[in-house]
Amino acid sequence: MALLQIAEPGQSAAPHQKKLAIGIDLGTTHSLVATVRSGQSETLLDSHGRAILPSVVGYQTEQVLTGYDALANSEQDPANTIVSVKRFMGRSLADVKARAQSFPYNFTTTDNGLVAFNTPRGKVNAIEVSAELLSQLKQRAQSALSGDIDGAVITVPAYFDDAQRQATKDAAELAGLNVLRLINEPTAAALAYGLDSGDEGVIVVYDLGGGTFDVSVLRLQKGIFEVLATGGDSVLGGDDFDQLLVADFIRGAGLTTAQLSSSDVRHLANVARQTKEQLSDAASVVAELMLSTGKYQIDVSRQHFESLIDSLVRKTLRASKRALKDAGINLDEILQVVMVGGSTRVPKVRADVAELFGKQPLTTIDPDQVVALGAAIQADVLVGNKSADDMLLLDVIPLSLGLETMGGLVEKVIPRNSTIPIAKAQEFTTFKDGQTAMMIHVLQGERELVDDCRSLARFTLTDIPPLAAGAAHIRVTFQVDADGLLSVSAMEKSTGVSASIDVKPSYGLSEDEITHMIKSSITHAEQDMGARMLAEQRVEADRVLEALIVALAADGDKLLSCSEREALEAGMLELKQIADGDDDKAIEQAIEQVNQLSEQFAARRMDLSIRTALAGHKVDEV
């Protein structure tokens, strides 16, 4: 006998028609799966009644362990127990090494330079590790819902770039999940609190998870969430609180890092996490360390712990203020503050956030579950179980997207903080006569010059019909889908030839890098403007020279006297030399001079072409 759920009035599904949709929070330390049953979003429990699946995968010769089983084994086999795999999603090994954090894994790389791990079951990459977690959650959902899952909504941090989002999608596909949409974690949290049906206004979501910090400023208007701005730090979270405690333990025990084995390090991290959790209720805790060098007992007071984490908490508050500034929102305009992530259980975090925003944050829904619960609500809508009051979610892109134009300049096609999904088209043309191909170089960033932005992809549009410079119309369309993934296409309008590319950049950017890119665009604004003007004048000089060379070759002998030609060529040579210099004003003047020198020539060419066109025609035919 099938078990039934209560439907909304008039919306009972026909037998076998109810679509099963799940929301997955694929977290750095914890992952969860939730679904909507009888109108209520709830997390699905495993056979031991636990909602949380630790995001840990253990590779052994004969089997792959996930969740608590893998966690239990982590101290014995740290090298083959992958924790916090989310930090490696879409990352190259160079990215990871640059972060100077020590990991117990045997790193290697995939063919395209992404992080991979050597394990007893061979080489596995971050996508495959994540897929193990997702398929575990999928199996849990299948047995809890007694059927195949029709679709899933998976949450990602707001700051995940294209590479990281794509890696998450790839992992879901590998796990056999149909991804309805990726949504930002903070947006999911606001949905879980049902803020979509509440008062209109600005909502701040403060999400301090195990490994990432995200702050999002959302505006709710007419039932629509719009993400005004996002900020955060993709490498800051409760794990870092633990690391500070670990360092404190090591100091307290009078040891050095060099004396610790890999399993000691893992043990210290586990004790640190327990200590942190206990300090949310207790004023002080005695941490018992069982290390290879002996047993140690260390007293930790809540006050001491709070002083350890103070600078990290302040970092989150600074990022919060920055996001508000980006959104153009004042503190007094904020309607609600939503707390997400296990680390918001730390009393100091709650108190400091309340103080910053001047109001008590929402904490009634379990901060570990709130994101998954919201994702499930969105999944239920997207799969079609809820026909009425659809939610529309709008997210933003973190950095501007554009392409390279002549002279190494970046033409921005989609400005940063545009809401997605978005499609924008712009027309470009050819630079040289008879040009039959055009390279489209897709860039991400705020700066004016190609060298200062991040290259995402290149492709070439070929088979452009050979026309005079500037006569071809090439329409380049940038499209960012609801998941934040970019595709770029270019089409020559007269012939319809086209080329396109889906951008899957080989590795991602950290939040620090994004912040740096935005900041440097401001600090370098003047320099960039100068560079842009210089580059523009150079391009113009090249264009003028190019046109004159073609014209001289065609009609120079016919229409110019020797002295005229010499004067013009001398002017051109001078322009060429000046254009190699750095003075945009001088180039502009030299262009003007060449234009004057060539005025006569241009006029005569015009006359000639009119005469040629009119030759043999009567006046009334013109």
Added chain:
Amino acid sequence: MAVTMTDAAAERVSAFLANRGKGVGLRLGVRTTGCSGLAYVLEFVDDLEDGDEVFETRGLKIIIDGKSLVYLNGTELDFVKEGLNEGFQFNNPNVKDECGCGESFTV
């Protein structure tokens, strides 16, 4: 003519109604569809319709339209857990046969 609810079912229905924040009760019904003739309907009720009969049980209103009542008389609504799955189940004495999955039935 009557229908009843188990403690487990009543508790869940109350919780779901409270969570939903509106609704006068729970509609039980049947409709002709599915692979074996009839299928159950289980919905929240916001407005009563003509021909609806209302049963009060355990402080909750169960609403059944007159046509469905014939098929449901004597039914007990239960809430059960089967492994990880959980949901409502109709214990209906009128059922003669069910399709394999139990989502539809004949009387």
